[in-house]
Amino acid sequence: MASATFRIWRGNKNGGEFKDYATEVAPGMVVLDAVHEIQATQAHDLAVRWNCKAGKCGSCSAEINGMPKLMCMTRLSTLPLNQPIKVEPMRSFPLIRDLATDVSWNYSVKTQIKPFRPRKPDTPDGTWRMAQADVDRVQEFRKCIECFLCQDVCHVLRNHHLHSQFIGPRFFVYAGALEMHPLDDENRLRELRDSQGIGYCNITKCCTKVCPEGIHITDNAIIPLKER
Amino acid sequence: MAEYQTHQHDVLVIGAGGAGLRAAVEASALGAKVGVVTKSLLGKAHTVMAEGGIAAALANVDSRDNWQVHFADTMRGGQYLNHPRMAQLHAQEAPARVRELEAWGALFDRTKDGQILQRNFGGHKYPRLAHVGDRTGLEMIRTLQDYGVHRGIDVQMECTILTLLKDGGRIAGAFGYDRERGHFRLFRAGSVVLATGGIGRAYKITSNSWEYTGDGHSLAYHAGATLMDMEFVQFHPTGMVWPPSVRGILVTEGVRGEGGVLKNKDGRRFMFDDIPPLYKDQTADNPEEGWRYTQGDKNARRPPELLTRDHVARCIVREIREGRGSPHGGVFLDIAWIKEKLPDAAGRIKKKLPSMYHQFKQLADIDITQEAMEIGPTVHYVMGGVRVDPETQMSDVPGLFAAGECAAGLHGANRLGGNSLSDLLVFGKRAGEHAAIFAKQNGATSVSEEQVEAAARRALEPFGRSSEEGPYQVQRDLQQTMQDLVGIVRREPELNQALGAIEKLRNRAQAISVEGNREYNPGWHTACDLYNLLTVSEAITRAALERKESRGAHFRDDYPAKDEKFAKVNLLIRKGAGGEMKLEQAPVPAMPPELAKIIEEMK
Ligand SMILES: Cc1cc2nc3c(=O)[nH]c(=O)nc-3n(C[C@H](O)[C@H](O)[C@H](O)COP(=O)(O)OP(=O)(O)OC[C@H]3O[C@@H](n4cnc5c(N)ncnc54)[C@H](O)[C@@H]3O)c2cc1C
Ligand code: SF4
Numbered sequence: 090m091a092s093a094t095f096r097i098w099r100g101n102k103n104g105g106e107f108k109d110y111a112t113e114v115a116p117g118m119v120v121l122d123a124v125h126e127i128q129a130t131q132a133h134d135l136a137v138r139w140n141c142k143a144g145k146c147g148s149c150s151a152e153i154n155g156m157p158k159l160m161c162m163t164r165l166s167t168l169p170l171n172q173p174i175k176v177e178p179m180r181s182f183p184l185i186r187d188l189a190t191d192v193s194w195n196y197s198v199k200t201q202i203k204p205f206r207p208r209k210p211d212t213p214d215g216t217w218r219m220a221q222a223d224v225d226r227v228q229e230f231r232k233c234i235e236c237f238l239c240q241d242v243c244h245v246l247r248n249h250h251l252h253s254q255f256i257g258p259r260f261f262v263y264a265g266a267l268e269m270h271p272l273d274d275e276n277r278l279r280e281l282r283d284s285q286g287i288g289y290c291n292i293t294k295c296c297t298k299v300c301p302e303g304i305h306i307t308d309n310a311i312i313p314l315k316e317r
Numbered sequence: 318m319a320e321y322q323t324h325q326h327d328v329l330v331i332g333a334g335g336a337g338l339r340a341a342v343e344a345s346a347l348g349a350k351v352g353v354v355t356k357s358l359l360g361k362a363h364t365v366m367a368e369g370g371i372a373a374a375l376a377n378v379d380s381r382d383n384w385q386v387h388f389a390d391t392m393r394g395g396q397y398l399n400h401p402r403m404a405q406l407h408a409q410e411a412p413a414r415v416r417e418l419e420a421w422g423a424l425f426d427r428t429k430d431g432q433i434l435q436r437n438f439g440g441h442k443y444p445r446l447a448h449v450g451d452r453t454g455l456e457m458i459r460t461l462q463d464y465g466v467h468r469g470i471d472v473q474m475e476c477t478i479l480t481l482l483k484d485g486g487r488i489a490g491a492f493g494y495d496r497e498r499g500h501f502r503l504f505r506a507g508s509v510v511l512a513t514g515g516i517g518r519a520y521k522i523t524s525n526s527w528e529y530t531g532d533g534h535s536l537a538y539h540a541g542a543t544l545m546d547m548e549f550v551q552f553h554p555t556g557m558v559w560p561p562s563v564r565g566i567l568v569t570e571g572v573r574g575e576g577g578v579l580k581n582k583d584g585r586r587f588m589f590d591d592i593p594p595l596y597k598d599q600t601a602d603n604p605e606e607g608w609r610y611t612q613g614d615k616n617a618r619r620p621p622e623l624l625t626r627d628h629v630a631r632c633i634v635r636e637i638r639e640g641r642g643s644p645h646g647g648v649f650l651d652i653a654w655i656k657e658k659l660p661d662a663a664g665r666i667k668k669k670l671p672s673m674y675h676q677f678k679q680l681a682d683i684d685i686t687q688e689a690m691e692i693g694p695t696v697h698y699v700m701g702g703v704r705v706d707p708e709t710q711m712s713d714v715p716g717l718f719a720a721g722e723c724a725a726g727l728h729g730a731n732r733l734g735g736n737s738l739s740d741l742l743v744f745g746k747r748a749g750e751h752a753a754i755f756a757k758q759n760g761a762t763s764v765s766e767e768q769v770e771a772a773a774r775r776a777l778e779p780f781g782r783s784s785e786e787g788p789y790q791v792q793r794d795l796q797q798t799m800q801d802l803v804g805i806v807r808r809e810p811e812l813n814q815a816l817g818a819i820e821k822l823r824n825r826a827q828a829i830s831v832e833g834n835r836e837y838n839p840g841w842h843t844a845c846d847l848y849n850l851l852t853v854s855e856a857i858t859r860a861a862l863e864r865k866e867s868r869g870a871h872f873r874d875d876y877p878a879k880d881e882k883f884a885k886v887n888l889l890i891r892k893g894a895g896g897e898m899k900l901e902q903a904p905v906p907a908m909p910p911e912l913a914k915i916i917e918e919m920k
């Protein structure tokens with residue numbers, strides 16, 4: 090069996106360093122498997138989040154060789170194993186420990202967005218009728234697994250730290266999903282411009298590139314919201 | 318003395334999956350001050366992984382469906398060990414709960430006339446599962462989460478409850494620690510709802526995450542509540558088998574609902590070879606009829622691939638044991654074949670099963686629109702759990718409620734696919750409602766320092782030890798033991814051997830040490846969870862030993878037939894006065910004549 094070296098960030102808010110761990114490579118292995126193997130055998134207290142191991146929950150976000158990715162969906166076979174694989178936490182959020190970051194800011198941002206408000210039911214039994222085509226348009230946005238990788242990569246947050254004035258691509262997708270929901274009759278455009286900072290987005294499309302769900306964040310959510 | 322932060326709520330909900338969130342929403346709608354704690358971040362609970370759909374007799378696709386049929390299907394699937402009243406309430410209330418989700422923003426796939434679309438699933442007579450492609454759970458949890466955040470519910474993320482606290486006989490709150498800093502937290506509450514999910518981590522091959530260490534089961538048991546039906550662990554027939562790193566990850570039953578078929582290495586549709594008598598009349602006897610069923614032909618009967626999970630899983634095990642398996646020890650699940658039937662099969666598969674397509678493509682280099690998948694059974698769900706009152710979801714401990722996967726009663730010996738998500742909604746709501754009422758009616762409680770000190774001490778012990786062994790090795794050995802000795806096919810000598818092994822593992826667990834400090838330390842977290850995992854493993858094994866017959870998910874090689882005597886009992890587990898695990902047979906709840914009549918008519 091081949092072996093590979095993982096250069097993993099160890100530390101907390103007071104500082105830290107990269108440490109090298111060697112581990113065996115089995116067929117089909119993903120980065121999360123390697124991290125777990127290291128945790129089980131060499132570093133019991135290595136902090137890492139995960140749940141589904143299948144790209145469905147958005148827990149295992151990290152930066153692998155500098156790229157924001159889900160650890161559970163990154164196969165070792167896609168990485169150059171002849172050099173150490175660098176695994177570090179998302180850098181746009183405060184570090185808790187090792188690979189776990191404090192993403193609570195994202196949860197508080199969501200509460201600022203006006204909730205879903207449906208139109209009156211279409212039929213006396215209190216239900217609605219919707220066409221599949223109208224549903225399909227929004228389902229793209231509703232696929233979001235809240236991995237916050239797009240938030241991690243966006244320069245407005247990462248480099249300019251405008252967390253108090255800019256809600257970030259994840260929440261443009263969220264606001265877009267509500268605005269384009271076939272039943273919703275709330276209006277969120279004003280806040281998006283005035284306090285949620287959609288104007289700061291200069292359409293670099295970095296967010297779209299890292300989205301593991303393949304959501305066209307910029308083209309389908311942000312641009313239409315800007316143009317409304 | 319342990320230091321801790323104190324929180325005060327009317328209702329404390331432990332768990333933020335579908336059941337916990339639905340309970341919290343309901344309790345808060347009734348004016349209760351509600352707190353929710355969850356081991357993970359909000360939105361990451363198992364509910365998010367559910368793929369196939371929510372079972373509810375909306376009758377949008379087939380107008381012959383109604384609550385009576387859903388009730389009869391659920392009872393048949395559970396081999397009549399289900400609590401009939403729970404199965405009735407579930408079938409009656411599920412449609413309203415699904416529509417309510419839509420009113421809160423969920424967007425389901427649609428029928429041609431714009432209603433909620435429903436798909437076929439194993440054991441359901443008519444197309445019944447409301448769904449969104451194959452990511453229904455995500456839609457459900459996000460809807461509840463987003464609706465909940467605007468309702469003043471206090472959520473403590475990444476916080477693990479270690480023990481329940483009592484005031485005399487009644488529940489008074491819970492004690493735990495926040496995972497990020499490792500600080501202790503005391504939650505005082507008028508009532509507590511357990512919504513902690515399942516136990517899959519007791520096994521090596523499972524579709525479940527690290528969270529499923531049976532915490533709610535164990536918390537309730539140690540607080541004096543009764544566990545029921547613990548012998549019934551569901552092995553989902555279709556988990557991934559290759560490559561090794563993905564072994565156990567779920568392949569939704571929706572694949573078979575959309576026309577996918579099971580084949581052995583000789584290409585034979587082996588499911589036609591063994592159709593149980595109870596289902597003979599409802600099952601197609603040729604591939605053509607089965608295909609027509611999946612395509613919505615109302616006169617066709619369902620293909621045998623859509624028989625109940627326990628049966629399909631055992632047929633797969635038989636094929637593998639008898640040497641007709643696939644190269645990596647599974648069998649083949651083939652959806653690609655539908656290209657023989659449909660012009661744009663690949664497009665259709667990608668549209669209906671997008672995340673399965675993605676999952677295989679990315680993790681196994683397999684294009685499911687072109688090739689068959691290799692699959693095999695994986696531990697998926699536990700039917701057993703906390704015994705509750707069907708109307709209120711209250712356990713035997715006053716003020717302690719349970720809902721969702723950690724509660725027992727609805728599913729009996731085997732759960733039908735899709736009946737979990739509906740369970741969460743129906744009984745989550747009921748638990749929240751009655752927990753709020755209980756808290757209001759019964760007023761304040763007090764907790765003793767002693768209980769808190771004891772829990773804190775137990776949690777911190779591993780830091781003080783200097784043992785060679787850490788928690789992961791004990792956990793791995795326990796998983797291997799359960800997988801090998803208390804698996805899909807069980808025998809008395811092996812079950813006895815398992816009990817001995819669990820005892821030894823418990824001793825080892827009491828001697829482990831953890832390295833590092835309390836700050837986000839998974840080694841420590843695993844050590845704390847081990848206590849619960851050992852409790853539920855013992856409960857499963859003891860119950861499996863006691864049920865000397867084969868029924869539903871429980872198969873005994875030494876008693877391969879059903880036994881009338883056991884048809885009438887549920888197995889209960891309680892903690893004895895000396896701390897020992899006590900097991901008892903209890904008669905199944907009486908079936909009211911009007912429900913018996915429905916079952917008779919639907920036979
Ligand atoms: C891959 C997969 C696919 C599935 N597909 C379907 C489907 O299509 N249809 C269907 O009906 N069912 C499906 N199921 C089953 C269904 O998803 C689960 O049974 C259901 O989601 C369980 O919900 P719950 O609310 O009971 O628990 P969960 O959603 O698992 O939530 C449990 C919560 O309890 C918390 N918790 C646990 N222990 C503690 C503790 N000690 N302290 C604090 N918090 C704690 C956890 O953090 C979590 O928030 C599927 C399951 C899986 C794994
Ligand atoms: S497109 Fe806009 S939101 Fe996305 S990364 Fe670039 S600046 Fe940020």
Ligand code: SF4
Pocket residue numbers: 147232233234235236237238239240258259262299300301302303304306
């Ligand atoms: S939009 Fe994509 S990248 Fe951003 S949080 Fe959602 S899934 Fe992750």
Ligand code: FES
Pocket residue numbers: 138139140141142143144145146147148149150159160161162
């Ligand atoms: S563990 Fe769920 S997305 Fe990686």
